[in-house]
Amino acid sequence: MQPTHRSSRILQPAKNWFVFLSLFVALGLAYIPTGRLPGVPDWVPLVLAFWCIREPRRVGMGTAFVFGVLVDIGQGAAMGQHALAYVVLAYLATSIARRVLWFPPLQQALHILPMFFLTQLIMVLVRLVAGAEFPGWEYFLSSFTSAALWIPLHFVLLLPQYRPVDRDDNRPI
Amino acid sequence: MSLAGHQSPPVFKQGPTPLVRLLVLVSVCLAMLVADLRFRYLEVVRQGLSVATWPLQMAAAAPVDFVRNAAVYFTTLVEVQHDNAELRRSQLDAAQRLLRFEQLERDNAQLRELLQMAPAPGVRSVAAEVLYDAPDPFSRKVILDRGSQHGVAAGMAVVNAQGMIGQVTRAYPVQAEVTLLTDKDQAVPVQVARNGLRGVLFGAGQGRMELRFTLSGVDVLPGDRLETSGLDGIFLAGLPVAEVVSVDHESQTFAVVLCDPVAAVERTTQVLVLGRAEAPPPRPQPQPQSAPLRRTERKG
Numbered sequence: 129m130q131p132t133h134r135s136s137r138i139l140q141p142a143k144n145w146f147v148f149l150s151l152f153v154a155l156g157l158a159y160i161p162t163g164r165l166p167g168v169p170d171w172v173p174l175v176l177a178f179w180c181i182r183e184p185r186r187v188g189m190g191t192a193f194v195f196g197v198l199v200d201i202g203q204g205a206a207m208g209q210h211a212l213a214y215v216v217l218a219y220l221a222t223s224i225a226r227r228v229l230w231f232p233p234l235q236q237a238l239h240i241l242p243m244f245f246l247t248q249l250i251m252v253l254v255r256l257v258a259g260a261e262f263p264g265w266e267y268f269l270s271s272f273t274s275a276a277l278w279i280p281l282h283f284v285l286l287l288p289q290y291r292p293v294d295r296d297d298n299r300p301i
Numbered sequence: 302m303s304l305a306g307h308q309s310p311p312v313f314k315q316g317p318t319p320l321v322r323l324l325v326l327v328s329v330c331l332a333m334l335v336a337d338l339r340f341r342y343l344e345v346v347r348q349g350l351s352v353a354t355w356p357l358q359m360a361a362a363a364p365v366d367f368v369r370n371a372a373v374y375f376t377t378l379v380e381v382q383h384d385n386a387e388l389r390r391s392q393l394d395a396a397q398r399l400l401r402f403e404q405l406e407r408d409n410a411q412l413r414e415l416l417q418m419a420p421a422p423g424v425r426s427v428a429a430e431v432l433y434d435a436p437d438p439f440s441r442k443v444i445l446d447r448g449s450q451h452g453v454a455a456g457m458a459v460v461n462a463q464g465m466i467g468q469v470t471r472a473y474p475v476q477a478e479v480t481l482l483t484d485k486d487q488a489v490p491v492q493v494a495r496n497g498l499r500g501v502l503f504g505a506g507q508g509r510m511e512l513r514f515t516l517s518g519v520d521v522l523p524g525d526r527l528e529t530s531g532l533d534g535i536f537l538a539g540l541p542v543a544e545v546v547s548v549d550h551e552s553q554t555f556a557v558v559l560c561d562p563v564a565a566v567e568r569t570t571q572v573l574v575l576g577r578a579e580a581p582p583p584r585p586q587p588q589p590q591s592a593p594l595r596r597t598e599r600k601g
Contacts, residue, residue: 152357159354159361161444163434184304189319193326197333201350202358203436204471204478207343208333215326219319223305252439258338260439261485261506267438 129182131286133230139289142183146288150175151187151195159202166266169274172199172210173217173247177240178278178285180221181228192218206258213250217243237278244271344471351473365433391462423578424537427452429459431570432476441484441504441567443467447574448475456535457576464541464563465489465529469574477574481566482542483508491542492530496520499530502543502560508567510543512558517550521558537575 129139154171162168172195179187196211203210220243228239248271256262305319317325336342413420427447435442447453449472457469459479468487471478480487483504491512492499498519505511515521525545531538543560550556 156357156361159358161362161365161433161436163436164438189322189326193330196330197350198354201347202354204442205437205439206334207337207347208330212327212330212334215323215330219305219323222319225304254334255439258334259485261441263438 129289130229132232139286140291140293142179142186142289144186147179147183147186150285151179151191155195155198155202158199166264167269167273169277170244170247170270171274172196173214173244174274174277174281175285176214177217177221177243178281180218181225181236182285184222184225187218188222189215189218206255209251209254212254213247216250217247220246233279233282236282237275240278241271241275244274247271347471348473355474362432422537425452425457425576425578427574429453429477429572429574431479431572435478440486441481442470443479443481445469445477445479445572445574446475448473448477450474453477453574454576457574458529458536458540459572459574460540461564461569461572463565464543465536466562466564466566466569466572468536479572482510482562483566489536489542490530490533491527493521493545494526494528495522499532500527500558502527505559508562509546510560510562512545512560513555515556515558517552517554517556519556521545521548521556523547526563527560535577537577540575 129141130137131139151172154175157171176187176192176195180192192214193211196209196214197207199205199210199214200207221240224239228236231239245268248268252263252267305323316322333343337347410420429445429447429451432444432446435444445453445459453469453472455469455472458465459467459469465482467479467481467484468489469477470480481504482489482502483506485504485506487504489502490499491502498521500512500515502510503513512521512527523545526541527543527545529536529538529540529542541563543562545558546561547559548556549558
């Protein structure tokens with residue numbers, strides 16, 4: 129795996145524990161009670177989309193479903209609301225995985241943004257059909273903040289894979 | 302496993318295609334949504350899995366707790382003195398009412414005994430604090446710091462000093478989820494304090510409430526106070542709930558009655574969770590259809 133397909137640098141394979149640790153950290157961030165603050169990024173779909181694009185054989189719709197249900201429980205939302213949206217997101221992310229990796233992170237974020245928007249749209253539609261109140265347009269702000277976080281996230285989650293194969297004691301990472 | 306958008310040759314086929322997996326998972330999700338929102342079958346699953354996510358939720362709430370405690374720590378002396386003066390004043394006010402209340406309660410018990418009426422239902426109360434708004438942006442709910450271990454149960458009323466603010470809808474072991482009165486799904490059986498007219502109050506959005514299913518000719522005026530009727534067997538009777546703001550008789554059958562909550566529903570921190578000390582008496586068995594007919598026959 130390379131950082132992007134245009135790069136000539138070969139990365140180490142991502143460790144399984146690191147993939148799932150990052151997903152659980154995202155889940156913990158999603159559990160932080162921020163109340164009605166608009167524009168809080170959706171951490172779980174962000175990390176989920178990252179691994180669906182990077183490691184589509186390891187993280188896919190099944191993982192998305194499990195983490196969606198966990199978010200539903202933690203947030204007291206309707207059971208299946210986040211799960212449904214994340215499964216669709218995982219499907220779309222795996223299906224564009226091969227193409228997106230040809231682009232630099234900024235353009236990857238532009239590919240991801242409509243998918244985050246769709247994720248939120250699915251949740252709004254599900255709850256409106258069930259008779260809930262419309263949360264206001266600022267609700268959709270969080271897909272933009274999530275997409276903006278794609279670039280730093282791309283750097284952070286690739287860091288462990290940047291390590292060289294043979295260890296050098298004089299090198300920090 | 303084959304990837305979405307990439308057909309693998311049949312030699313390497315492993316498991317169902319991505320589209321099939323997507324459709325299966327989506328239908329599972331839709332089934333769960335219907336089971337949860339329509340029939341409430343998944344409460345047991347939710348309670349069970351919430352035990353597993355509990356440590357992570359506690360860890361996530363820790364920074365928020367820290368910020369809240371730090372904010373309390375750094376409140377100024379002036380604010381505390383101001384609060385203190387306010388509390389002294391309200392305590393004096395409450396004390397004289399409390400003296401009369403005790404006497405009235407004794408009188409009430411004696412009168413009920415004389416008339417051989419059933420005693421008024423006892424009250425079970427738990428003092429609690431609102432921790433934060435529930436993260437679900439589609440509903441108006443808050444989380445309390447007391448749960449089923451402290452005696453909070455689903456269905457209990459939540460009040461502050463002014464009046465009712467909501468109802469406990471889910472009781473977790475050490476926290477409880479309260480649906481506020483202004484939530485669209487929340488209904489409270491009420492009566493008009495002035496004339497005892499009964500109705501059901503629903504949340505209407507934008508912090509308002511609506512007295513639905515009120516016939517258009519009925520005697521409700523702006524300024525009327527609404528209190529719980531206690532007819533549901535869950536709430537205590539006589540808790541102040543709302544005040545009528547406007548009445549629109551224009552439609553033919555039902556009047557549109559908009560109300561404002563009495564209490565500051567969405568800005569309260571200290572609350573009291575109230576419930577009945579004992580379960581309400583069982584509902585009477587429905588009479589067989591023929592019974593009243595026979596009685597009239599005998600009379601005639």
